[in-house]
Amino acid sequence: MSPVLSPEEKDDVLLACRYGDLPDVEQFVAQFGPDSLNDIRDDLGNTVLHMVCANGHIDVLDYLLKIVSPSLLSVQNDAKSTALHWAAMNSHLEIAQKLVKHPQGPGIDLIDIKNDAGRSPLGEAENNGWEEGAKWFVEVMNLDDEGKEEDELKPAEGATDIEVEIQDADGQIAKMKIASPSSAK
DSSP states (O other), X not given: OOOOOOHHHHHHHHHHHHHTOHHHHHHHHHHHOGGGGGGOOOTTOOOHXXXXXXXXXXXXXXXXXXXXXXXXXXXXXXXXXXXXXXXXXXXXHXXXXXXXHOXXXXXXXGGGOOOTXXXXXXXXXXXXXXXXXXXXXXXXXXXXXXXXXXXXXXXXXXXXXXXEEEEOTTSOEEEEEEOOHHHHO
């Protein structure tokens, strides 16, 4: 059972995580035990992982991932954002990779969790213009069409080529032609 912590003790460890103060986090764990970290939340539902991941403190994250419950990786705050959302919002690639690759964690399923804004961590990366992170999320995501019948993946009879025009934010237009499977043969 975790000890009963005062609001000040909770705030102190959350601030230590926010500012990347590993010695203070270690001292807290020595005093109260690692399990006490699992239940700590701020007024907005943020965990110690939210604080560390938002601010890119890899050394503190490495320490915490060894001692906190793996379920903490998928905990959502009041805005339904996970620590991975916060890493994506702040362009912390190594942090995002450690969260997704954590052996006991939910893995790539973390990338599919949506927040109140309806965005996944990939969506947050794209929304913030973080191309490197968005590219990495797409590379590791599970894009398989599991459970789909083979017939569902066949093109419709009489399918034709599609031409698409896309305008970027600078007004530049890109044209693209998507060939139907029947015309690609």
